[in-house]
Amino acid sequence: xxxxxxxxxxxxxxxxxxxxxxxxxxxxxxxxxxxxxxxxxxxxxxxxxxxxxxxxxxxxxxxxxxxxxxxxxxxxxxxxxxxxxxxxxxxxxxxxxxxxxxxxxxxxxxxxxx
Amino acid sequence: xxxxxxxxxxxxxxxxxxxxxxxxxxxxxxxxxxxxxxxxxxxxxxxxxxxxxxxxxxxxxxxxxxxxxxxxxxxxxxxxxxxxxxxxxxxxxxxxxxxxxxxxxxxxxxxx
Numbered sequence: 330x331x332x333x334x335x336x337x338x339x340x341x342x343x344x345x346x347x348x349x350x351x352x353x354x355x356x357x358x359x360x361x362x363x364x365x366x367x368x369x370x371x372x373x374x375x376x377x378x379x380x381x382x383x384x385x386x387x388x389x390x391x392x393x394x395x396x397x398x399x400x401x402x403x404x405x406x407x408x409x410x411x412x413x414x415x416x417x418x419x420x421x422x423x424x425x426x427x428x429x430x431x432x433x434x435x436x437x438x439x440x441x442x443x
Numbered sequence: 444x445x446x447x448x449x450x451x452x453x454x455x456x457x458x459x460x461x462x463x464x465x466x467x468x469x470x471x472x473x474x475x476x477x478x479x480x481x482x483x484x485x486x487x488x489x490x491x492x493x494x495x496x497x498x499x500x501x502x503x504x505x506x507x508x509x510x511x512x513x514x515x516x517x518x519x520x521x522x523x524x525x526x527x528x529x530x531x532x533x534x535x536x537x538x539x540x541x542x543x544x545x546x547x548x549x550x551x552x553x554x555x
Contacts, residue, residue, distance in 0.1 A: 333485075360541055371531060371545040372486070379541055419485055426541025427533075428473045434485035 335435035350405040350438045352420030360426045361403040364419040415442045447546030455552040462519045464549040466532030474535040479528045524555045
């Protein structure tokens with residue numbers, strides 16, 4: 330059974346039209362992550378939550394926002410997608426964080442910007 | 444910023460041969476993790492080695508860690524066509540810093 334579920338798997342949007350990607354987990358993990366992965370590149374961390382504490386990466390554009398309304402759900406909002414935001418967006422969870430254990434990834438949401 | 448570099452960027456071998464991938468990183472770590480990614484899919488955790496460990500095995504996987512050289516290697520023995528994927532190393536830092544930072548990855552192709 331899938332433990333980290335991302336929706337939608339594929340999202341097509343127009344330049345500048347807001348998009349929300351969702352992630353849910355059945356693992357009851359404390360930490361949730363959002364990564365951006367462009368073609369043939371490594372995943373790049375955008376931000377993560379430790380419980381309700383939000384940790385933004387310094388180089389994450391303001392265009393990217395996130396919400397974690399409860400333990401199980403986390404959302405990635407892209408306020409005004411540009412062509413450069415086309416990528417795979419990966420959600421991951423960890424029980425106590427990467428310093429002590431592994432991450433569990435969803436299957437990703439592939440975003441296309443027209 | 445990218446924590447690690449992987450070498451080689453791409454590797455093609457015959458089925459049954461062993462595959463070795465190397466990873467170098469820049470800062471002190473609590474652990475180093477290896478992940479596998481099939482094309483268009485999410486990442487799957489393979490193995491975690493802690494900073495006080497030097498070698499770890501899991502099935503056909505063998506991982507080494509040399510903290511003095513800030514490097515790690517992943518060996519896959521008796522490769523199979525199903526091992527075709529991208530492999531990433533990633534570093535976990537100190538407690539309280541819960542980021543996981545990925546290396547550049549190695550694209551492994553197993554030729555049947």
